[in-house]
Amino acid sequence: MEMFAILFICMFSPVLANQEERLPNKCDVCKLLTVELQDVLEKTGRSKEVLELGEVLDTGKRKRKIKYYTSETRLTEAMDNICERILQYKVHAERPGSLRYAKGTSQTMNTLKNLVDKGVKVELGIPYELWDEPSVEVADLKRQCETMLEEYEEIVENWYFHHQDERLDRFFCATHVLRDSDQECLNEVWKGDMGVKGSKEESEGENRRQTHDAGEL
Known part of the structure; x- marks a missing residue:
């Protein structure tokens, strides 16, 4: 079992390393900001x-x-405090693009926790009790969210009072905040972990709880 744990961690180390190295871009931030604001x-x-x-x-x-x-x-x-809601997100390093940010524990972290529950020693470089704390990446999401909201507050107000017939992500992100070349994440939609046992039921449940396409809210 110990050898399996070592092999497992080695196999996932690129994913965990990527989780630390990748910081959210402007499209990621804008997308999640509009998702949360629309939800509220x-x-x-x-x-x-x-x-x-x-x-x-x-x-x-x-x-x-x-x-x-x-x-x-x-x-x-x-x-x-809309940007405080961003701290509820986790990094799902196994997912591409902006879909790596979602609420709920990631598949990778779930597997590692299951190993710990079985008595396997897993070292990630941080104490186990801090595994569920907001990561540096999520904290940066929140910081950028606050900066963006402060800078474009008048655009949000303009949409609210005059353009609610338009999708918030398109009016705010696509029209006013992002350049055309930076809008790819707005079209990314979570479709589940295809090929993983039980993924159909899990993805259907997650799609009911949330979607990253603000226009579908």
């Missing part, structure tokens, strides 16, 4: 709440009413 907005999109804005002096009456669905308050709440 969809959760509040059915609210029938009506906000009363302003107050007339002496009478105490509100000046006007506005639907929460179209309010600036809804957008502000959605954008608040």
Whole structure:
């Protein structure tokens, strides 16, 4: 069993090394930012709440009413700490392109944890209790997300108030943030680990939970 563990780790060492070496690009960041923002907005999109804005002096009456669905308050709440959600992602080093970023434990890490559960000693250079902590790569995703949101906040507001009939990833990423040559990741969609036992059921479950194509949300 110990020999198997050594062989297994050697076999996956290029994957683990690549996980450390590859940093997210601008397309990766933009894609995940729009996925998360769209997700938050969809959760509040059915609210029938009506906000009363302003107050007339002496009478105490509100000046006007506005639907929460179209309010600036809804957008502000959605954008608040949106980049913190990026820390929920894990690096799935066995997947190509932007698909390497997904929520849930990666196939590689699951296999390594199973070995540990069976009593096999696995050395990754970091303590076992830190295996599930956000990696350097994911932390960089969050940092770039915050920078991008600050730089292009007005573009998000423009989409929210005037262009919600357009896909957020296309309006924000393709039209305003990314160059034409940097948009390849926007078309990448997770289709499951083909050829892996049980992958059909797993991929169907994951597709129900999330997709990396913001237009499908």
